[in-house]
Amino acid sequence: MEFFQKRCDIVINRQLSDTVYDIWLRCPEIYRMAKPGQFVNIAVPGFFLRRPISICEAAEERLRLVFEVRGAGTKALSQITDNIDIIAPLGNRGFEVDKYKSAVLVGGGIGTPPLKFAQNKLEKSAAVLGFRSKENVIMADEFRNVTICTDDGSYLNYSGHHGNISEPLEKLLASGEYEAVFACGPKPMLKAVVNLAEKYNTPCEVSLEERMACGVGACLGCACKTVKDGSEIYSHVCKDGPVFDGKAVIL
């Protein structure tokens, strides 16, 4: 994997919700190499370990990152307005957008941003995005053919569904209109997506999240269980993923 360490100017830093930020970095050397599903590892001043964040979009010499404030590191990151030091693009091949013309994109909460980048590369797509409640909904108007699912049914406009992603996803899979499923979000959601894709014999790729340190396969900190040639092995989310074949991960 080829990657750079660069200090990049923040050209936009805006808030999408109470806790979610949307930043655009100027990275002329990196944006062209980036693939949907890959991520950047960010040095936050005052913190020893870098913070991994998925690439949400790459265009016009810029990378877009959308992140939620979870702890002290992302809180500090949200307050930076000048520039940041990143290592990027990291991860394997990402979602295989060149292999398929169409796909259903399934996002859970803050797993939604990298799917925007995948959508930009696909001829045809539908999106099923799940959130706890309407206050947590982000990027709803940035996706084509979108269904927004909320656990509490508080987002019930034209694109709203009360409940989790399973029912709308199953309808789309049953229609036979889409060649693949790309998903990013919490593990229980990924498990449901993988099972439904298998039921409809549809290829499925999932993006995993594990706590990371180096981000480049050197520290062995981000191990996850996968299956290769019928045997269980340990893979590294940063180097072998974060995108894996849904059939090859043990969720």
Ligand SMILES: Cc1cc2nc3c(=O)[nH]c(=O)nc-3n(C[C@H](O)[C@H](O)[C@H](O)COP(=O)(O)OP(=O)(O)OC[C@H]3O[C@@H](n4cnc5c(N)ncnc54)[C@H](O)[C@@H]3O)c2cc1C
């Ligand atoms: C490949 C990848 C892509 C990601 N993409 C996004 C994204 O697009 N948007 C977004 O909001 N979040 C994303 N995350 C999660 C994000 O990295 C964590 O929320 C963030 O590192 C938390 O840091 P903190 O200092 O705020 O939290 P703290 O809990 O204080 O962090 C303490 C330590 O744990 C690590 N850590 C905590 N939670 C996670 C986590 N879920 N994943 C990895 N390391 C973690 C931190 O990096 C830090 O080293 C991604 C994670 C991975 C692995």
Ligand code: FES
């Ligand atoms: S984070 Fe170091 S090996 Fe993955």
